[in-house]
Amino acid sequence: MSNPSASHVPLWRRPAFRALIIQALLLVGLVALITMMVNNALTNLDERGITTGFAFLSERAGFSIPQTLIDFPGNSTYGRTFIVGLLNTLLVSAMGIVAATIIGFAVGIARLSPNWLLARLAAAYVEIFRNIPLLVQILFWYFAVLQALPSPRQSLSLMEAVFLNVRGLVVPAPIPEAGFGLTLAALAVAVVASIAFALYARRLQERTGRALPVYWCGTAMIIGLPLLAFVISGAPLSWEIPELKGFNFRGGITVIPELMALWLALSIYTASFIAEIVRSGIQSVPSGQVEASRAIGLSPNITLRKVVIPQAMRVIVPQLTSQYLNLIKNSSLATAIGYPDLVAVFAGTSLNQTGQAIEIIAITMAVYLTISLVVSAFMNIYNARTLIKER
């Protein structure tokens, strides 16, 4: 009403009115689509004789899983297959994230090396592995490398304790004896003490400018204290050495080849992306920063630690997180080689047995979605904290 010209404009040409109409149409269309889909789904499910709902989760699953982190007895439910699958997904993701980060940082830094050969080798690594589909790499490691290993009787062995064969990698299992808790307690104390020391050192430096050797003291404490406790309590840890009995190994921990293939492929593939992120992160720090820091007399070591890395991390960490998320999502390719992850066990076997497609796919997607959203939320907090403070 305040705008006199508005009354001359026909109703359908006013932006606000149009926006309302468009959105109303969209809403009607959306509701119609969803209603249609739900109706179709109900009819189709009815015809196929599938009951909807989540009751199947407490039914007996009746199949076995080659690798379980928790007990999985024969009368377990479908709900438990979900937990087992989820834990296996998390296991391979965690292993992959650690390995990919180490390889990725090493390769990324090597790409910036003044040594021509090393830099080229790192570049070749990146160009080769990021341009080959992950699925091809997983199949390659599994079928071409690990399936070509000898049988358990002809295992490759390292010092007669670690064995590698077509059934997997067998390593000695540590067996804690009475008194081992002391070592663990010492480790916990050392970690807490190191954090407290680091906080104190930072406050001291802010107040007086005096720097304490935080890294050295922390490392010494975290390694030394548990070691001391271990020796004092009389080394209460024994190893169970795997032994060849018949056609297979008894004892020790067996890493199944599916896990190894998936882990290798995920780490190598993701590392090639992390390497690029690390390189671009370090290169994004203007050279003037290094020159200025050297000019005010900081040592190269301090320059790296207090000037280059914090600024590079601001670029690296968000992209690194999205690579970690990709790795977690990519671990679902496990199903191609039969590693019992969430998708293979739950959205694969359980779905085929129960036919509860909608519920199972929805639960599986919800799990990945939750992980993504939680990590993104943490990422936003980190970004807000490390944002350049503009004055």
Added chain:
Amino acid sequence: MNDSTARDTLIAARPAPDIRHGLVGWLRSRLFNGPVNSIVSLLTLALLVWALTPMVQWALINADWLGDSREACSGEGACWVFISARFETIVYGFYPVAERYRVDITLALMAVTIAWLAIPRMPAKKWVVVFALVGFPIIAWLLLVGGVFDLPHVPTRRWGGLMLTLTVATVGIVGSLPLGVLLALGRRSQMPLVRSLCIVFIEFWRGVPLITVLFMASVMLPLFVPNEVEFNKLLRALIGIMFFWSAYMAEVVRGGLQAIPKGQEEAAKALGLSYWRRMGLIILPQALKLVIPGIVNTFIALFKDTSLVLIIGLFDLLAIIRAGLTDSDWLGFATEGYVFAALMFWVFCFSMSRYSQHMERRLHRGH
């Protein structure tokens, strides 16, 4: 004491300066400047020799290249006869032999279109883009499926190999780019309902793995449509792939949209242009140009992920090779098979990534 600063005797001859040019100088400055660097160089060299020698011996020197059956394989190195014996299947899948010229025509047309778009000098880019997004898919569909103009009908379940991989990749790219642009515009819309729907759509697809999307397309999608409607497996996978990648494309395009100064849109508004003209004539041409490298990177990721269709039982390049490995006449050639598959995918992805880097340098205007 002579107070002149000039000398009257010759300085003793110094050794010649170390060579900074030529091969020796290059080696010295890049590989052997200092003890640490020298050790690193030697270790790297040793690693290379140690790893590459057996590989080259296996793949090239001791390999068997000629023949048409398993007898041709000596077993000392790679047996590429495994690949050459089934090369036709790897390219065409189960497409009828008499009709394969149709695939050839389609591939040639695609190569010309891509080359036209990729070479900056070629004229009439706009029309070629329209052709690539509208004309080419229709022509390719008619040619490959047939059933018109006396071309016999070839059902999609007979498609396979490289041809299927390229089909999935092309449909994915052609479908996800426009959808992604629309989603990106929607995410920046003033209308709250449109904006929130786009955000939910984008974040949902970006949060789940492609495999679950393909599972969803193959087992859940048929439940949502009336029983009479028959979706074939390929079409279901294509829909899933298109939605999935359009979300990633939307985020790339959004990055470009955010980089365009607000004044551009305000100026266009002041000129009285409508929303679609503002976007189509002013904002999108600038935004899309900025994110060409990002778009190509998404294409590369999409191309690599086409291999996932093997999990829902389609016979793409990788699946055809994998199926060949279970052939009882050819057991035990997994390494050759997967190395060849890796090489094929690598050639496509590497050339795309090189092109993207080239465009990045070309488009770099320093802002």
